[in-house]
Amino acid sequence: MKLCETVENIWSMECWGFLSAVAAAWLLGLALSQTTLAPTLEPAVMNTTFSENMTATPMILSTTSPGCSALNTSTCEACVPGSYYDNDTLLCTCCPEPGLCLFAGACFPCSRGFYQPMAAQQQCLPCSQGFYTNFTGSPVCQSCPQGSYSNATASDSCRSCSPGFYASLQNSTLCRPCPQGSFCNSSSCAQCQICPAGTESLLAAAKDCTPCRPGMHKAARQKMCQICSSGFFQIRWGQESCNICPENNYCPSPDVNPIQCPSDAFCPEGSTAPGYCMETFFRKAGEDCELAPVTIALLVIGGGVALLFIILVVLRRRKDSDGELAQARAPLLRKERPQGRYYGMPCDAEPVYAGW
Structure with missing residues (x-):
């Protein structure tokens, strides 16, 4: 053979x-x-x-x-950018200067993943991380587009970001995980999306969002689900807002149905617990509390006792004032006038006028 x-x-x-x-x-x-x-x-x-x-x-x-x-070495040509020469070949080594070959076809093109921006060079350069070239004879490397990356040198292609990861910049060397509250459900994501209203993502690198639990809500501008405020409730999954507790009901917990208010209690809109009138002294009358009969009787009796006490105090003070005044005037009433004469008459005698 x-x-x-x-x-x-x-x-x-x-x-x-x-x-x-x-x-x-x-x-x-x-x-x-x-x-x-x-x-x-x-x-x-x-x-x-x-x-x-x-x-x-x-x-x-x-x-x-x-x-x-x-x-005829006078026809030697310089290897163009994107190619290189080899001194071991007769077609290049016969030329008088390095970087020249007998004709352009004698130069070797750069391999995929390599480039050469200058002419008459003996070797090609590897593409840096974040760059690539997918054809031979390339004078430059291309940037990895958004949503892709390259973490190795001499790459002839870029890798797409996996779902849950993103690369917002060109020539990225890695993909970053989507932060909490956002997601990416496809490959090659340049940005992560905020979870829609009523949903959230509790972990990083989320591929999808989960609905808010009963008792919670999330508006479109928020990132995470929020607990309903006091006096509100929400018993459904994935809701954007909470409902206020209706009148004549109270809501002790945001994740349960409103509870009917007792007949002897008050439950205005947004109540978290029933409100009662003070036992014994007050009773419910419509939407208000009123005094009980026993309370009215006690108030009347107490008011009479207080009025009598005030009268006695006033009388006592007036009696004390009269006594003090009498004691102050007594020395003046007991004082005797001294005997005296004016023109042969006692000083206490009434004067008698005589005519001329």
């Missing part, structure tokens, strides 16, 4: 050596066909001889090369 004619022989080292030699000879012939030989030199002659040994001896490829002097 001849060399490289069966599947088993194709994978042998002898077959691969034979194919490599044939490819090298074909490339060199292509280069010579596109160049002009020097006038003082004879055209290059390339002889290729194949010998086959039927006893599994490796194929031998012999090539006669004209050398660099046989090539």
Whole structure:
């Protein structure tokens, strides 16, 4: 069986050596066909001889090369951005300056994930984290779009953020989990959405939202469910607001139905517990409390006693005042006038006028 004619022989080292030699000879012939030989030199002659040994001896490829002097190196071109040159190839090493090859097709394009922004370079550069290039011969790397990331160098693609994660910036190196109160239910999210009214997400990196429990509510602008205020109730799941406790009912807990108010109690709108009148002294009358009969009797008796007490106090004070006044006037009434005479008459005698 001849060399490289069966599947088993194709994978042998002898077959691969034979194919490599044939490819090298074909490339060199292509280069010579596109160049002009020097006038003082004879055209290059390339002889290729194949010998086959039927006893599994490796194929031998012999090539006669004209050398660099046989090539017109004045036509060398610089490798354009996105490509590089290899000093180990005859098509580039024969040029007088580094970075030049006999023709542009002799330069090697950068592989996927690599780039080269400058001309006449010997190697390509790997794309940084957050960047990628998905084609060969790229002069630049592209930024990973929003909702994707790249955490490795030399990437030829970006990975999409998983549900529950997001990347709001370009060239991201990782995706962040959605915070509490928000969610993302698809891949490649650039932003997380706030949970709709009546729902919430208690954990980070949520893929969906859960409805608010009975006794709680959440408006659209809020992030988390809130407990209903006192005097309000809510017995359904996923509600945006709470209901106020109706009149003639009271609501001891926001997650239970309103309870009917007792007949002897008051329950205005928003009551958390029934209100009662003071026992014995007051009783309910419609929407108000009124005095009980026993309370009225006690008030009358108490008022009479208080009035009598006030009268006695006033009389006592008046009696005390009269006594004090009498004691103050007594010395004046008991004082005797001294005996005296005025013109031979006692001082207490009435004067008598006589005529002239």
